[in-house]
Amino acid sequence: MRVEGEVELVVVGGGAAGLAAALKAREEGIEEIWVLDRNERPGGILPQCIHTGFGLHYFGENLTGPEYIHRFIRRAREEGITIKLETMVLRLTKEREVVAVNPSEGLLKLKAGAVILAMGCRERPRGSLLIPGGRPAGIFTAGTAQRLLDLEGYLPGREVVILGSGDVGLIMARRFAMEGVEVKAVVELMPYPGGLGRNVVQCLEDFGIPLLLRRTVTHIHGRERVEAVTVAEVDGEGNPIPGTERKIPCDTLVLSVGLIPENELSEGAGIELDERTGGPFVDEFMRTSLEGFFACGNVVTVFDLVDHVTLTGERAGKSASQYLKGELPPPRRVREVRPGENVRLVVPQRVSGEGPVTFYLRVSRPLREARVEVGGKSFFRKAVRPPEMLTVELGKEEVGGLGGEIPVRVLGKPLG
Numbered sequence: 001m002r003v004e005g006e007v008e009l010v011v012v013g014g015g016a017a018g019l020a021a022a023l024k025a026r027e028e029g030i031e032e033i034w035v036l037d038r039n040e041r042p043g044g045i046l047p048q049c050i051h052t053g054f055g056l057h058y059f060g061e062n063l064t065g066p067e068y069i070h071r072f073i074r075r076a077r078e079e080g081i082t083i084k085l086e087t088m089v090l091r092l093t094k095e096r097e098v099v100a101v102n103p104s105e106g107l108l109k110l111k112a113g114a115v116i117l118a119m120g121c122r123e124r125p126r127g128s129l130l131i132p133g134g135r136p137a138g139i140f141t142a143g144t145a146q147r148l149l150d151l152e153g154y155l156p157g158r159e160v161v162i163l164g165s166g167d168v169g170l171i172m173a174r175r176f177a178m179e180g181v182e183v184k185a186v187v188e189l190m191p192y193p194g195g196l197g198r199n200v201v202q203c204l205e206d207f208g209i210p211l212l213l214r215r216t217v218t219h220i221h222g223r224e225r226v227e228a229v230t231v232a233e234v235d236g237e238g239n240p241i242p243g244t245e246r247k248i249p250c251d252t253l254v255l256s257v258g259l260i261p262e263n264e265l266s267e268g269a270g271i272e273l274d275e276r277t278g279g280p281f282v283d284e285f286m287r288t289s290l291e292g293f294f295a296c297g298n299v300v301t302v303f304d305l306v307d308h309v310t311l312t313g314e315r316a317g318k319s320a321s322q323y324l325k326g327e328l329p330p331p332r333r334v335r336e337v338r339p340g341e342n343v344r345l346v347v348p349q350r351v352s353g354e355g356p357v358t359f360y361l362r363v364s365r366p367l368r369e370a371r372v373e374v375g376g377k378s379f380f381r382k383a384v385r386p387p388e389m390l391t392v393e394l395g396k397e398e399v400g401g402l403g404g405e406i407p408v409r410v411l412g413k414p415l416g
């Protein structure tokens, strides 16, 4: 079967970003909104994040992932927004054709008035790490281990080593410990943890789990099942130092080694991508380089908190609605945002100057008594760390006063 038709607004991805975008568009008066998601249930990654720590900023409450996202799912249903599940978007074209497939309707070919990209991100797999060893069972990405444990009720292992101290890895260390699993160590290549400070304290220190900094896994042992991993210290370039190897017996290796925004569809449509973020270049309206396409959430850059994801979703939903109504200010005087000293990435990368701007940025090195400079304006922060996203807000007037390019840099003293 083949379904063809026109839809005012298509949102690709029904996670925190996509649902926030759809709800905002409804609030702005858009009647026909289709959210397409390949999963069996809406909500993206959040239904499997059963720990608390969600919504502290947006709702001023400490919610679990399911509690947070169900507020949006419930409202989307009350508002009559169409959420098509098990619907995989296969292709987007610059004419805003959306090709998708699902088991009940077959192929769907839609012509959208506007498209919002909200596909989230995916985990880096073992293949991208080139760790020598066999292919035994017992190697999982942190997100897969989380899904097995929290949604499907399986315990992936009994003695675990976690490689990578990003938030997902830290949270899984605690989840395993709470299930009586022995977490032998969390191993991190960098000299500092990859996740939020609060997660290091609440997930490792509170449970007595060792964090081994400046180290990596150099070998995976075992034929049928993981039996041990070798961990070695690394030099300043991240290369293992011979003679520092230590074998840690374990039956499971969990990988938490980075997230990659999911942008094959964006690339296929011809949307310009930023090498630093791995996501589309956007302006303050979350407008991409392709007319009628907007983007939000982790597909743009990997955000630390869902609150930011939701806010970018709302911004994209509002902008797409304004676009559909012919009310979105055209990008008249586009200024490029230039990441400078100690800035790993910044979003938005372009500013049209037609409204206030929230800049989201990440630093490369931790600093204390830091000065964040955006277009010559300074903002002070007690400390800045790579895992924590910095936000800087500029009003429309302030943005209007900036020059042709907006340099961004973060200066300060080394954090001991």
Ligand SMILES: Cc1cc2nc3c(=O)[nH]c(=O)nc-3n(C[C@H](O)[C@H](O)[C@H](O)COP(=O)(O)OP(=O)(O)OC[C@H]3O[C@@H](n4cnc5c(N)ncnc54)[C@H](O)[C@@H]3O)c2cc1C
Residues within 6 Å of the ligand: 012, 013, 014, 015, 016, 017, 018, 036, 037, 038, 039, 043, 044, 045, 046, 049, 052, 053, 054, 055, 087, 088, 089, 090, 118, 119, 120, 121, 143, 146, 167, 168, 171, 262, 265, 296, 297, 298, 299, 303, 304, 305, 306, 307, 309
């Ligand atoms: C383990 C873990 C712990 C976290 N802890 C916290 C925390 O304590 N506090 C906090 O604030 N944040 C936390 N976060 C971050 C937060 O959960 C995310 O930032 C947020 O949920 C991302 O939302 P999203 O909508 O951008 O992406 P996602 O939730 O990933 O949603 C993207 C959706 O797009 C769909 N999709 C992708 N491609 C296609 C396609 N081609 N066709 C159809 N559908 C598609 C996917 O199926 C998915 O449902 C955590 C995240 C993880 C993974």
